[in-house]
Amino acid sequence: MTDAKTAYPDRYYAAYDTTAPQPTPVIGWYDTGSMSSLAAVPPAASLIPVSAADWANTTSFRLPSGRGVLNGKIIDYTDPVPPVHLATQAQNALVVAHQTVWGNYGALNEPTPEAWVTYLKALRAIAEGQDTTSTTLPEAPA
Known part of the structure; x- marks a missing residue:
């Protein structure tokens, strides 16, 4: 049976997801010298x-969040804001476009200009996953 000091030669450790792309957040702190198991x-x-000094520094080093790992070093880290998926952007733009078209044309019983119809169809295709090649939303008509 391997003893704790052999398995964990240092007392203090930071854990992270070793399979995640770096930088990645620290997900745990371990004091192996004080653990019963x-x-x-x-x-x-x-x-x-x-290090013991870093372990003791709970004001700027060993924090519950804001620390990450890059190339084996602990760094300041901010979780990136996840990108809004283009389909979600299209769904949001579609809501605004429908309101605009209704307010400017439908409520007045006016025909919808072709530029708006084309725009609505393009947004719907992205939102519903039929358009998988666009990387940005189409420009709204003036």
Whole structure:
């Protein structure tokens, strides 16, 4: 049986998802010297050792969030804002376009200009996944 000091030669560690693209957030902090069981601790090889001074620094180093890993180093980290999927953007634009068309034409019993019909159809195709080649939304008619 391997003893704790052999398995975890350092006392303090930071954990992260080793399969995620970096930078990636720190997802756990481990003080292996104070734990009664190390069964739930990932292998030391997949952790980043932390110095005692850094471990003790809970104001700017060992934080519950805002720390990440890049190339084996712990860094300041902010979760990136996930990009809004183009289909979601199209759905949102479609709501606004429908309101605009109704307010300017439908409510007045006026015919919808062809430019607006084309725009609505293009948005619908993106929103419903029929258009898979567009990378941006079409420009709204003036």
